[in-house]
Amino acid sequence: MTTDKKKLNLFGTVLTYAGPSSNYRGESEENRTVIQRITRENKEHAVVSPEAMRNALRETLATYGLPMNRTRLHQEDQLAVKFHDFPDGSKYADDFLFGFLVADGKELRKKKGDDAEVKRDSILRMNLAVALQPYRFNATFHQSPKNVDSPFQNAGSSALLHREVSDTAFQYPFALSMADCHAHKEGPRWAGHLLRAIGELNNVAGGHARSYFEFAPRSVVVRLTPRLVAGFKTYGFEPDGSFPELSRINGSDMPGNEFWLGGELVRKMDAKRREELKAAGVHMEDNPQTLLEKVAQAAGLVAQ
Numbered sequence: 001m002t003t004d005k006k007k008l009n010l011f012g013t014v015l016t017y018a019g020p021s022s023n024y025r026g027e028s029e030e031n032r033t034v035i036q037r038i039t040r041e042n043k044e045h046a047v048v049s050p051e052a053m054r055n056a057l058r059e060t061l062a063t064y065g066l067p068m069n070r071t072r073l074h075q076e077d078q079l080a081v082k083f084h085d086f087p088d089g090s091k092y093a094d095d096f097l098f099g100f101l102v103a104d105g106k107e108l109r110k111k112k113g114d115d116a117e118v119k120r121d122s123i124l125r126m127n128l129a130v131a132l133q134p135y136r137f138n139a140t141f142h143q144s145p146k147n148v149d150s151p152f153q154n155a156g157s158s159a160l161l162h163r164e165v166s167d168t169a170f171q172y173p174f175a176l177s178m179a180d181c182h183a184h185k186e187g188p189r190w191a192g193h194l195l196r197a198i199g200e201l202n203n204v205a206g207g208h209a210r211s212y213f214e215f216a217p218r219s220v221v222v223r224l225t226p227r228l229v230a231g232f233k234t235y236g237f238e239p240d241g242s243f244p245e246l247s248r249i250n251g252s253d254m255p256g257n258e259f260w261l262g263g264e265l266v267r268k269m270d271a272k273r274r275e276e277l278k279a280a281g282v283h284m285e286d287n288p289q290t291l292l293e294k295v296a297q298a299a300g301l302v303a304q
Contacts, residue, residue, distance in 0.1 A: 005300040008178040011230035012222040014198065014215075015237045015263075018132070018169035021213040023048060023204065035135065035164040043134035046166040048204060050126035053172065053215065056204040057124075058094050060197040066093040066190060086111060089120050093190040098122050123180045123187075124194060129172035129204075129215070132239045138165045169218065169241075173234035174198065178299055192301035199289040217288035219243070219265035222295050225258045241265065249280055256280030260298075262291025 022033060023046070037044045055072065062068045069092035073080040085091070086108045087100035102108050105118035139162055146158040181191040201215040221243055223230055231254060232245040241264055249256045260283040266274070267286050278284065283298075285291035296302065 006179050006182050007226050008224055008299055009226070009228060010176040010178070010222060010224050010295065010299060011173070011232075011234065012175070012198075012220060013171060013173045013234050013236060013243075014217045015132075015219040015241065015265075016129075016170045016213075016215050017218045018167065019213050020165050020167040021211055022163050022165050023211070023213050033161070033163045035166055037135050038128070038130070040130060045133075046131040046135050046168060046170075048129040048170060048172075048215075050128060050172070053126060053129065053201065053204050054098055054122075054124070056201055056215070057194065057197050058098065059203065060200060061093060061097075061190075061193055064193050064197070066193055068092060068094045070094055087117075087120070089117065090184055090186075093186070093193070095120065096184060096187060096190055097124055097194055123176060123191070125175040127173050127234070129170040130235060131166060131168040131170055132237060133166070133168040135164075135166050138167070139163060140165050169237075170215070171235055171237045172215075173230070175230070176299075178301075181299075181301060188301045192296045195292045195296045195301060196289075199292040217263050217292075219263035220261070220288045220291060221246075221265070222260040222262075222291070223254075223258050224260065224295060224299055225255075241268070246277070249277065249282060256282040259283065260285075260291055260295050262286070263288035 022035060035046050037046045039045075058068065058070065059072065069083055069085055069087060071082050071084070073082055087095045087102060089096040089100075099120045099122035101119045105116065108116045108118055142161040142163065144155070144159045144161060147153045147155070176191060181187045199216060204213070204215045219237070219241060221236070223232065225231070232248065236243050236245045238244060243265060246259075246261075248254045249259060256277060261277070262285045266284045274284065283291075283294065285294065
């Protein structure tokens, strides 16, 4: 693998733990809360958008004390955010990592000049989180009580609430270019914190005010390579938590020294296979957070 870290690209796939959840709801149909889903291999699977995960990553990065421009406003009567300043990728970690667009750049150019950056691509690339198990059309029913002799009422009577539920793990891919991450003096530090946040990802998508579903890794597969594509099936986890694409690690297909494996995938691996992969140069850690920290160090992304 090249020693020039700026020429490396990071491709990863995260597998979450399974749990029953109404995570990431769509529009309600009367009193029925609908899970968003797609058809995959002729079966419906629950999904979570990358936008929902990116929002949770912003909030996680804010807890690390990084300079953040955008804040979510939870008291508004609709989805709302506040920007504290014009977007600036050299000043704010979230603008640098997630990109921005100022549709009307006149005021920005007045303040910062004609060469002011009015749009910026996201450094972090993500795709939909897709459920490992197909949606089975499970649902739960709940009754909200009637509000009697109270100073306020949300409804005139009790209501029966119908909520779709899926008991499944999710997997999602992400990618980072080290050239992008090293494009600003604070970039490597901010990107290092981003990998840490992926390792601790939580509070993703709708319903998390009432339920607890972690998006932190149960297992993670990462390739750190000068190649411009991952070269493996990025939705490669099977329902049993295995990752069959690892069988391609050999001298003529995928080089072992470019791969980093962490979490349950490693802990459940039999000793013989673990030794084979280790001999091929694969980096392995029982703990996925530790694995992501070491990947960050190897890529020159140090969260200090």
